Amino acid sequence: MALAAGLAAGLAAAFLAAALGSTAALKPAPGVNLGSLAAAILILAPVLGFTPLRAARACCLKEPKPGIDTAPPFFTVVTTASSRVSRMRPASALLSSCLAARCSIRSVLFMRGVSRNNAPERLGRARLWLIARGIQSGRVPYPSRRSVPVQFSTLLDALPQQVWKADAQGRLLWMNARLAEALNRPALPSPLVNWLHADDREAFRHRWAQAQANGRFEMEYRLGQQWVLAQAQRLPDSPHWLGTHIDISARRTAEARLQQADEVWKLALECSGDGVWDWHVQRGTEHFSERYLRLHGFQPGDVDATPEAFDARTHPDDIPQMNRDREDHFAGRTAIYRNEHRVLAKDGTWKWVLSRGMVIERDTAGQPVRMVGTHTDITDRKRQEALVWQQARVDALTGLPNRRALRERIDRALAQRAVRGDEELAVMFVDLDHFKEVNDSLGHDVGDALLGQVAQRLQACMPPGGVVARMGGDEFTVLLAAADAAAAAEQVGRDMLAALSATFDVGGERVYVSASIGVSLAPRDGVEIESLFKHADQALYEAKGAGRNRLRLFTPDLHEAVQRRARLAAELRQALPARQFKLVYQPILSLRDPTAPPRKAEALLRWTHPKLGDVSPAQFIPLAEASGLIVDIGDWVFREAAAQVQAWRARGHASFQVAINKSPVQFLSERSQQAHPDWVEHLRTLGLPGEALAVEITEGLLLERDEAVAERLRALRAAGLSISLDDFGTGYSSLSYLQHHEIDTVKIDRSFVAGLEAGGKALALCRAIVTMAHELGMQVVAEGIETEAQMRALQAMGCDWGQGWWFGKGVSAEAFEERWLAGAVQGSVTGTAR
Numbered sequence: 001m002a003l004a005a006g007l008a009a010g011l012a013a014a015f016l017a018a019a020l021g022s023t024a025a026l027k028p029a030p031g032v033n034l035g036s037l038a039a040a041i042l043i044l045a046p047v048l049g050f051t052p053l054r055a056a057r058a059c060c061l062k063e064p065k066p067g068i069d070t071a072p073p074f075f076t077v078v079t080t081a082s083s084r085v086s087r088m089r090p091a092s093a094l095l096s097s098c099l100a101a102r103c104s105i106r107s108v109l110f111m112r113g114v115s116r117n118n119a120p121e122r123l124g125r126a127r128l129w130l131i132a133r134g135i136q137s138g139r140v141p142y143p144s145r146r147s148v149p150v151q152f153s154t155l156l157d158a159l160p161q162q163v164w165k166a167d168a169q170g171r172l173l174w175m176n177a178r179l180a181e182a183l184n185r186p187a188l189p190s191p192l193v194n195w196l197h198a199d200d201r202e203a204f205r206h207r208w209a210q211a212q213a214n215g216r217f218e219m220e221y222r223l224g225q226q227w228v229l230a231q232a233q234r235l236p237d238s239p240h241w242l243g244t245h246i247d248i249s250a251r252r253t254a255e256a257r258l259q260q261a262d263e264v265w266k267l268a269l270e271c272s273g274d275g276v277w278d279w280h281v282q283r284g285t286e287h288f289s290e291r292y293l294r295l296h297g298f299q300p301g302d303v304d305a306t307p308e309a310f311d312a313r314t315h316p317d318d319i320p321q322m323n324r325d326r327e328d329h330f331a332g333r334t335a336i337y338r339n340e341h342r343v344l345a346k347d348g349t350w351k352w353v354l355s356r357g358m359v360i361e362r363d364t365a366g367q368p369v370r371m372v373g374t375h376t377d378i379t380d381r382k383r384q385e386a387l388v389w390q391q392a393r394v395d396a397l398t399g400l401p402n403r404r405a406l407r408e409r410i411d412r413a414l415a416q417r418a419v420r421g422d423e424e425l426a427v428m429f430v431d432l433d434h435f436k437e438v439n440d441s442l443g444h445d446v447g448d449a450l451l452g453q454v455a456q457r458l459q460a461c462m463p464p465g466g467v468v469a470r471m472g473g474d475e476f477t478v479l480l481a482a483a484d485a486a487a488a489a490e491q492v493g494r495d496m497l498a499a500l501s502a503t504f505d506v507g508g509e510r511v512y513v514s515a516s517i518g519v520s521l522a523p524r525d526g527v528e529i530e531s532l533f534k535h536a537d538q539a540l541y542e543a544k545g546a547g548r549n550r551l552r553l554f555t556p557d558l559h560e561a562v563q564r565r566a567r568l569a570a571e572l573r574q575a576l577p578a579r580q581f582k583l584v585y586q587p588i589l590s591l592r593d594p595t596a597p598p599r600k601a602e603a604l605l606r607w608t609h610p611k612l613g614d615v616s617p618a619q620f621i622p623l624a625e626a627s628g629l630i631v632d633i634g635d636w637v638f639r640e641a642a643a644q645v646q647a648w649r650a651r652g653h654a655s656f657q658v659a660i661n662k663s664p665v666q667f668l669s670e671r672s673q674q675a676h677p678d679w680v681e682h683l684r685t686l687g688l689p690g691e692a693l694a695v696e697i698t699e700g701l702l703l704e705r706d707e708a709v710a711e712r713l714r715a716l717r718a719a720g721l722s723i724s725l726d727d728f729g730t731g732y733s734s735l736s737y738l739q740h741h742e743i744d745t746v747k748i749d750r751s752f753v754a755g756l757e758a759g760g761k762a763l764a765l766c767r768a769i770v771t772m773a774h775e776l777g778m779q780v781v782a783e784g785i786e787t788e789a790q791m792r793a794l795q796a797m798g799c800d801w802g803q804g805w806w807f808g809k810g811v812s813a814e815a816f817e818e819r820w821l822a823g824a825v826q827g828s829v830t831g832t833a834r
């Protein structure tokens with residue numbers, strides 16, 4: 001064993017030496033024992049066609065004579081070396097010769113310290129015997145003269161790998177027994193490529209050529225029946241290559257099986273319409289299925305199918321998210337990788353793909369080794385989504401951005417402003433004035449068409465970067481960014497009001513419309529969308545209240561006014577239980593005989609606030625309407641008035657009638673609907689006929705053209721109540737609704753009465769109203785009579801009733817009774833009550 005170990009070590013060292021300088025190792029170096037060379041020649045003599053004798057002679061063979069078993073095809077070589085140091089050289093020469101003669105050496109035995117007569121010799125001076133047994137495989141010289149030393153060959157034969165030596169052109173110059181057997185002992189030199197599977201040859205040539213640059217070669221290919229991993233290295237200072245083949249057939253078979261399985265699922269995925277990718281993360285290689293390529297418009301071979309090639313075709317905006325999603329999956333934070341991104345297709349368009357995948361193999365450190373997944377074409381879905389997204393942000397009627405889109409724009413602008421801080425923002429609420437009347441009088445379609453034209457005009461006023469959106473109904477909102485946003489908003493507002501002032505032609509109808517504008521500024525009035533909206537709305541409210549067709553910037557004063565209103569609205573809730581309301585009565589006199597005691601009065605609501613004193617109905621009625629309190633308040637008014645008329649009737653004014661106002665809000669409210677039967681019932685309980693009360697409604701209520709409204713009016717009338725139409729002439733005084741509804745009395749608005757003295761239009765209008773009402777069987781009351789001239793004019797045109805300060809203001813029931821009803825004395829009534 002010690003001998004074998006020493007030999008192995010020696011051979012290994014020699015192999016290394018040979019590897020480092022193979023040419024030298026193959027030559028009989030200076031000092032080589034000629035006897036051993038001669039022995040080699042002698043051995044090979046039969047192979048080479050020499051007689052051993054001639055060979056021996058030729059080499060001046062000296063002792064010890066090798067013994068040779070020349071019985072073909074076996075041979076035995078015995079040779080000697082003179083020292084330990086030189087023992088390898090003769091052996092190498094011998095083996096070179098054997099190989100060149102295509103003899104394969106089957107066994108080599110070195111014997112040390114054994115003399116010819118079998119006596120032990122001292123180390124260092126010992127003669128070494130090398131006995132090789134081999135088999136001669138042919139007469140062709142094999143291997144070549146310049147080949148691998150015998151002892152290495154022997155060792156190399158014993159290796160499980162195939163070992164080979166080749167020149168720069170890839171021609172095999174030598175191979176160990178394992179390779180020789182596998183290739184059936186080819187004649188050498190023989191191009192290695194010729195032994196490869198035809199499918200691997202092209203790749204081999206390519207790789208071999210590449211390997212020349214760095215002196216290393218590695219490739220897996222099929223050689224005979226085997227799959228081998230070839231690894232080779234160019235020998236130092238040599239054009240030759242030393243290589244090995246490791247049998248990887250088992251691994252390849254397993255892989256093929258896996259591959260087959262892979263193919264099955266890949267096929268399944270492909271059939272589902274998805275392209276498949278298979279990424280060897282650490283190797284940096286990726287396989288793309290045919291469908292994957294076609295998905296992006298490519299034919300196989302059209303594009304360099306590498307991960308880099310496709311990464312380069314990914315939309316730059318989508319790459320950061322893609323990387324994040326991939327990292328999340330690699331780190332195990334997501335079970336499945338999922339990302340949607342755009343890929344530049346062959347035709348230059350962007351294709352949206354849904355990429356889904358999963359790491360299916362990790363190394364021991366947990367790093368991903370292989371990841372597989374699919375690409376699904378989601379371009380159509382994305383297009384649909386974009387459409388839906390756009391539709392969700394566009395107002396269908398006007399084509400302007402809608403409320404949602406505007407909120408997003410404002411959010412973005414506020415965020416940008418917060419970062420840059422160099423610009424102010426203006427939010428402008430633009431609300432059309434009395435648009436409801438356009439709808440009501442000309443129809444909804446005309447209203448729609450008008451909104452479209454208004455949108456165009458507003459849009460035309462937008463400076464670059466400005467946005468106008470429709471928030472719904474007749475409300476538009478503008479967003480401006482400017483260094484001085486207040487000035488910019490005022491300019492744009494002026495432009496808009498001017499643009500709207502020109503007549504609109506809507507389907508042949510000439511329509512006029514104006515707008516009121518409220519503006520809030522960021523950061524002055526708020527840095528959040530809600531506060532900006534709230535303040536713009538408050539400014540708009542002010543603009544409306546100040547007469548419409550104007551712009552108001554939000555100011556802290558405005559805010560205070562709003563807060564005052566809010567406080568008042570809260571306190572209004574207490575007014576009813578705290579008995580802060582009262583009714584005052586204003587007489588309605590017959591214009592045929594104004595001196596006669598009045599038979600009618602209008603009940604007017606008054607609120608005496610504990611701290612503020614009397615609050616104007618113009619202030620609190622809208623608040624009561626907005627909060628819904630008007631229903632309870634209206635009910636209280638009804639009961640109070642009913643009680644009063646009952647009292648007056650009981651005191652001898654048998655036909656007395658009190659008129660109460662009923663707001664449209666109250667009229668339309670559900671609770672109020674339920675209240676109507678109660679009212680009738682209540683009157684019955686009081687023993688009052690319906691005609692003891694008149695209900696005053698406004699034109700707006702009739703414009704609703706609501707059958708339920710008509711029904712409720714009919715019910716009141718059926719119960720005997722009288723219906724008066726208040727403020728006639730200020731709205732859309734349409735004859736058609738007068739015919740539609742059963743109205744008893746029309747009240748001419750005070751604005752017409754005020755103009756009576758000047759004659760002209762007001763006079764003509766009042767006369768027309770009186771004539772028309774009488775034609776329709778209605779009576780007419782003129783409100784707001786303040787002068788005798790007005791009274792006389794109305795008398796002259798046949799107006800039935802008059803009411804106003806000329807006769808008297810509203811006073812408490814007691815005062816009224818005292819002033820107007822005391823003794824029910826018929827007498828002269830003058831305007832001194834003013």
Ligand SMILES: Nc1nc2c(ncn2[C@@H]2O[C@H](COP(=O)(O)OP(=O)(O)OP(=O)(O)O)[C@@H](O)[C@H]2O)c(=O)[nH]1
Nearest residue numbers: 431432433434435436437439444447448472473474
């Ligand atoms: N034609 C049309 N009308 C609409 C649309 N949306 C809402 N409206 C109507 O627009 C009107 C808006 O009225 P408001 O703004 O409340 O009141 P206004 O009559 O304009 O009066 P002020 O705003 O107080 O001056 C209502 O009558 C709605 O029914 C729409 O899409 N088309």
